[in-house]
Amino acid sequence: MKRILVCLTAFSLIGACKKGADTTQPTDGTPPSDSGTDTQPPVATTEPDPPAIAEARSKYIAGQYSQVIESLKPLVDDLKSKQKARASGLGAAWLALALAEDVIENAKEPADHAQAMADQTGDPEVKIAAKLAQGTYKLKTEDFAGAAADFEEAYNLQKDGPNAGLALVMYGNTKINLAFGGEDNAIVNPGELDSAASTFVKAQRLVEKQPGNELIGARALEGQAAVVRYKDKKNTPEACRLIGEATKIYTSKGAGQPLIDAANALQDEANCGPAPAAAP
Numbered sequence: 084m085k086r087i088l089v090c091l092t093a094f095s096l097i098g099a100c101k102k103g104a105d106t107t108q109p110t111d112g113t114p115p116s117d118s119g120t121d122t123q124p125p126v127a128t129t130e131p132d133p134p135a136i137a138e139a140r141s142k143y144i145a146g147q148y149s150q151v152i153e154s155l156k157p158l159v160d161d162l163k164s165k166q167k168a169r170a171s172g173l174g175a176a177w178l179a180l181a182l183a184e185d186v187i188e189n190a191k192e193p194a195d196h197a198q199a200m201a202d203q204t205g206d207p208e209v210k211i212a213a214k215l216a217q218g219t220y221k222l223k224t225e226d227f228a229g230a231a232a233d234f235e236e237a238y239n240l241q242k243d244g245p246n247a248g249l250a251l252v253m254y255g256n257t258k259i260n261l262a263f264g265g266e267d268n269a270i271v272n273p274g275e276l277d278s279a280a281s282t283f284v285k286a287q288r289l290v291e292k293q294p295g296n297e298l299i300g301a302r303a304l305e306g307q308a309a310v311v312r313y314k315d316k317k318n319t320p321e322a323c324r325l326i327g328e329a330t331k332i333y334t335s336k337g338a339g340q341p342l343i344d345a346a347n348a349l350q351d352e353a354n355c356g357p358a359p360a361a362a363p
Contacts, residue, residue: 115235115254115282132170133158139177144249144298146339151181159193169209172200176212180219184341187223194220211237211246215253222257231257243289248299251286255279255306259313270313280310298342301332305346312353323355 135158139151155178162171176197182190197213200206218233234254238247255278262275270276287303290296308325311318330346332338350356 115238115251132173133162136170136174136177139174139181142339143177143181144296145337146298146342148181148184148339148341151177152185155181159196163196168200168204169206172197172204172206172209173212175200176209176216179216183216183219183223187220190216190220190223207240211240211244211250214240215246215250218253218257222253222260225260227257227260231261245293245296248286248290248293248296248303251282251289252299252302252306255282255286255303258282259306259309262313273314276310276314280307283307283310297332298336298338301329301336301338301342304329304332305349308349308353312349319353319355322353323350326350326353326355 135154139155142148142154143151155174159171159174159178162174175193179190179194179197182193194213194216197209197216201210201213214233214237218230218237221227221233222230231254234250234257238250238254241247258275258279262270262272262279264271283303283306287300287307290300290303304325308322308329311322311325326346326349330343330350333342333346
């Protein structure tokens, strides 16, 4: 049976979901640690960021990728021409994340620009967004070890920040990829699934304390459902319960069609029956 990706979401696994033969695993199979403290001081900005950047972040998390691309591409070009380092870095990062869901090759240039602006400014927020963009590009191009390192770094930069849950969910999705390998794409590293499961739970618990991040919590639930499905195909009730909870959040919070379609695909794979109806 062909494996359904986790779930074909914004930071979902790549199309074939198959680990490259030359990919190495991270040495640490556990979720990112809570030990340590943030060391980067806040960087003062001379002017506020364009509101469209925050709006694009929200649309990206909601799975409205085409809208992110439409709004950010001209804005990032303008910010780059005006040498607005922080704003262009942030905008380029979210643009790269959205482009990765369309044509992955188009995501490289904005992801690299975001990283360059993070290095130039030292701004913690730009650093986090850049690492998310870099990690997503690596995930989509099957550099799973590199992607895991980037997502872990993004999380460690601000463990209770607004994007920490997103970094954890991306890290969990990467760990699922690391569980599979070989020509038949079988589970060869089951411990990576355990690591993914605990990471998704950690993400869910974090965003429960962050009003406005409910859609990230839904992605974490969907990730948990996928792990249950991969580990034990007989445990349909638990997988269906988790994906059902995620789908209710997607529909109630106005998630984009890509998220709805991915959740429905996982429900079909687990034979869960029809998805909950959207709220009126």
